Amino acid sequence: MTEHAGLRRRTVLKTAAAVTVLSGPALPARTLAADVVKIGLPVALTGPIGGIGEQMKRACEFWGKQVNAKGGLLGKKIEFVTQDTTGNPANAVRSVQEMVERDGIRLITCVVASNEALAIVPKLAGWDTIFISGDNGDGRLTAESLVPNFFRPNTSGPMGTRAVALWLRESKLTKFYGLGMDYAWGHNSMDVFQNEVKKAGRQFLGAVFSPTGTKDFSTYITKIRQSGADACYLVLAGDDNNAFLSQAKQYRLSDKVQLLTELVDEMSLKAVGEAAVGMVGGSRYTPTYDSPENKAFIAAWQAEYNRLPMMFEGDQYQSCVVLQAGVEKANSFDTAKIRSALEGLKLTSVKGPLEMRACDHQAAEQGFVVKVVEKPGTKDLVPQVIATYPADKITPPCNKMEYTD
Known part of the structure; x- marks a missing residue:
């Protein structure tokens, strides 16, 4: 090997070593x-x-x-x-x-x-x-x-709503009002809920929609109280949900109105604490299954992670x-x-058995309804399963958002 060739080889090896140092351990x-x-x-x-x-x-x-x-x-x-x-x-x-x-x-x-x-x-x-x-x-x-x-x-919005609607058919609640986020999911789920309430022979008194990022829900809470409803269906998530529940607690809304929700999210339970106690809603996944x-x-x-999945x-x-x-x-x-x-x-x-339907690419799967309760002996809140509905009851007909029964 010539001296020139040896220099080239040493240069290549040094360059490769440098790349390895910069990039971390060499991958297999x-x-x-x-x-x-x-x-x-x-x-x-x-x-x-x-x-x-x-x-x-x-x-x-x-x-x-x-x-x-x-x-x-x-x-x-x-x-x-x-x-x-x-x-x-x-x-x-x-x-x-x-x-x-x-x-x-x-x-x-x-x-x-x-x-x-x-x-x-x-x-x-x-x-x-x-x-x-x-x-x-x-x-x-x-x-x-x-x-x-x-x-x-x-689980889709209509499926979560359907599970709650099936539960309310067995309840004594008769008059409903709604509050949803003012975008696609909020309107879609509220439409399904309204139709389900009417099919159950109950009264749907109306709904209001709040812009995403709303921090002050006082006017919405006033409308809910004035509606005369004995239950309010919520289609809220994230910071919006937390803000509403915290303010609803301040106004003692749950003393007169049963709060229902499409989604019971443990993140919100941790954020709002006892403001969520007694709320009933759907759950797309629950660790209690x-x-x-x-x-x-x-x-x-x-x-x-040293905790349960949310x-x-x-x-x-x-x-x-x-x-x-x-x-x-x-x-x-x-x-x-x-x-x-x-x-x-x-x-x-x-969440149990599922089938990815070829007709509309929606998973047919069972649905859960939970109630927020305090875990015995602690101040921790848990979504306790109070009803489980099979896939054929909560999954809508192919390419549909509404249910026939």
Whole structure:
């Protein structure tokens, strides 16, 4: 070897060593770029629904860590590409566009708001990308706005509303009022609730809608009190839900009006404390559901975080499990093959058995109704299951948001 060639070799080796130092430990061959699958998380991490986004992101990362520990997804290490959308539909579309064009992403999940999802879905075919919902509730996503590359393993807004409506048929409540967030999910769920109340032969007295980010609910609380309703149905989430419940406690609203909600979220229970006691609502996931799959999930989650999983964490985790099952059934990362594999997919997860219906890409799954109570011997609040309804009772007909009975 000539001196010149030796210098070149030493230079290459030094350069490689420097890259290794700058980049951290060298990855084994099986985890290099060719053996990585990137999954996009266009998630709201700041803003009024940022707390929900944090839950969902945490669930994705927990699932990814589990899969990677067992050899990856089809032998590929899962890596997440995360962008904060702030809950803004335009930001969500821009984030996914960048993920597709810059990172070659063909799988996305963890979108928080339904209006973000509604903005994304028309572009999925052009991006050749599969969107697995982890939270989005608007019924239109599996009805009039359905596109082939969208799948919803989570409980939809109409399904959560339906579970509560079935419970109220057995209650003594007769007159209802509603308060929802003034965007797609709020209006969609309130429409379903109104129809369900009327079908049950009860009175729906009206509803009001508050802009996302509302901090002062005093005028809304006054309207609820003046309506003469004996129950108020809430379609609120995140900071908005916390603000309302705290102020409702100050006004002693629950002394005269039973508070019902589509979603009982443990994050809100921790934030508002006793202001939530006695509230009845739906739950898209509950750690109190007794099944081997849920027990295993809870044990692993507690080992990692030293607490029980919260609702949005369990719901998003199930969506990740469905994504994994679809890819493994397809034995491919090809979009068309994954889409075909997901249609009709059946599995049992942390919420029990589900089927991804081919007709509308909605998971048929059971629904829970819970009541917020104090855990015996503590001041901790827990969502205690008071009713469970089978999939055929809460899942609407294909491509529909309404129920026939």
